[in-house]
Amino acid sequence: MRLSAGTPSRLGASWDGRGTNFALFSANAQRVELCLFDNQGRRELERIRLPERSEDVWHGYLNDVAPGQLYGYRVYGPYEPEHGHRFNPNKLLLDPYAKRLAGRLVWSDAHFGYRTGSAREDLSFDRRDNARGMPKAVVVDETFNWGRREIRPNIPWEDTIIYEAHVKGLTQKRDDIPPNLRGTYGGLSSPVMIDHLKRLGVTTIELLPIHGFVDDRMLVEKKLVNYWGYNTLSFFAPEPRYSQDNPLDAFRTTVARLHDAGIEVMLDVVYNHTAEGNHLGPTLSFRGIDNASYYWLMPDNPRYYDDFTGCGSSVNLTHPRVLQMVMDSLRYWVEVCHVDGFRFDLATTLARGPNGFERNSSFLTAVRQDPVLATVKLVAEPWDLGLGGYQVGGFPSQWSEWNDRYRSAMRRYWSGEGSLIGEVSSRMTGSSDLFNHSGRTQRASVNHITVHDGFTLSDLFSYNEKHNEANGEDNRDGSSDNLSNNCGHEGPTDDPAVVAMRRQLRKNQLACVLLAQGLPLILAGDEVGNSQGGNNNAYCQDNEIGWVGWEGLNQEGDDLTDFIGHMIGLRKQFSQLRSHRWLDGRRPDGSYGVLWLTPSADEMKESDWNFPEGRFLAYVLGPMEQGQAPIFIVLNAAPEEIEFTLPKMTEYASWKQLLNTTESQQKTTDFASGAETKAPPRSVLVFAGSA
Structure with missing residues (x-):
């Protein structure tokens, strides 16, 4: 040579x-x-x-x-x-x-x-x-024939609806997908899967990590694996276990087919730590190439690592060459693989400087000016485990953020806790208390009730306690604070009253995620009642526990696919739900952004917000443009029905009911303006004004 x-x-x-x-x-x-x-x-x-x-x-x-x-x-x-x-x-x-x-x-x-x-x-x-x-x-040849007609969907931020999924787990148990495609990149873009995503109405599939990763030795010895993939070793290479041949081309083919169907692809990326762990970890790449450059080391004793991630070490993006590697990786996935965005795991670590989190850190500044990354969606998980690591609302205007304040408030609310209507009102209208600054809009808030980490939606209303015994850590791992409600019975049951309540609460949570201003995120499998048997930390379960169970598909009582499709249809119909302007109340000319109403349809006063143990919240979102109808939303988390009055508005003679989550089949019913009716126990209702 x-x-x-x-x-x-x-x-x-x-x-x-x-x-x-x-x-x-x-x-x-x-x-x-x-x-x-x-x-x-x-x-x-x-x-x-x-x-x-x-x-x-x-x-x-x-x-x-x-x-x-x-x-x-x-x-x-x-x-x-x-x-x-x-x-x-x-x-x-x-x-x-x-x-x-x-x-x-x-x-x-x-x-x-x-x-x-x-x-x-x-x-x-x-x-x-x-x-x-x-x-x-x-060594690879990066050329790829995308076809002359390959067009990226470019879904506007306000229209984005994210579906979080695991490459293998999503399709491994789909009997209607060819066996050679199940659990692979190709399975994601199979006709069956694309039809399902279109039926739901989601716009963007967000994949758990596909950067090349390895299985921890501890897990391998227990005959387990790093199923979720948060143990990265290679920031440029697609994980080969999801492909039978060339993983790079297999992934790009999947992206092209999803784009052809109008569906975006986002990647969950883990740049905050690597698979090398702490000072007693293996030497596989970065540690042996230049340990002192790649990792945060303790200033007074560089033998040890400054660990903000809980994984033993933290990648040091204040070093120019390490920052270059991350930026090169991001651009590679956009330019070579045509992905449409990224969700950054423990993003606070990426923006750390010598004095903690910095809004003008090298990483955030580099991203802000990068012309390639300006074309894609950027979502932060805005926390890590270090001092000052919780930074919800702290990222620049270019970013959206996972909003765990939404998750906590809505879990508490639909689990029956009272005196939350003030916080729920903020969470349903974009969380202005967190994000209304620095030119940010409602799209800064990614609203979710369940994600990969924690209970599934079905388990949220089936278990009060975590059941992680299969993880081999004596049920010590995973959060013990789940804000869940088993509806009176721990685990599966045939009790029709419990089954009905669980279905009702699942529908309420999905309805709220899709009615709330901000970006909705839905966990794959929640639409069909997928359960992990109460395991709220299935990171190591590459088996029936971690895979999506599709048994509930097309089964009455379990399948909420069409319900989600209906809710997304409402979201598309009413631009108020996709607003990119912060709401105000009654304006001098009589118009309004939002009106908060008592059950008697009077505008709420301070005393109404402090109603003891209040669980009823009703509000009208005004039209965004001439000729558009207002939308009236009622949330009743009380265990009893509550009488209320439809808003009395002279310009609208009636209100058309578009949603009642207690009904198995949605019926369109007209109510006269000012009419009295009842909100069923634990229900979400939606009405549209009609002239």
């Missing part, structure tokens, strides 16, 4: 049609060797010392190295954990810019840079070669 200097300008392995340029960042290394492997990844064919170093990038160009070549790195430098350096050339390291992975991690003590079991722990040094059990990076 002919070796030349190549270029440091593009990190990773870049094939140009004649050969491949290899470039790796390491500020503290003394030497870098490129290791080439056979097609099976078992035999190391050659080690090539990268000949050049330019601004801390080690690089070289090899003629005749083509797509399909397997490779890794060995990086030489000081092994001084007490000074933050953990170089060990006995360990084969994965390229942080790997675009495709070959093989899976086979655990052994050789993956640790120190001698496991040594009294000196990580201060000892291990000389065993780990290459045989390491996944290898693969």
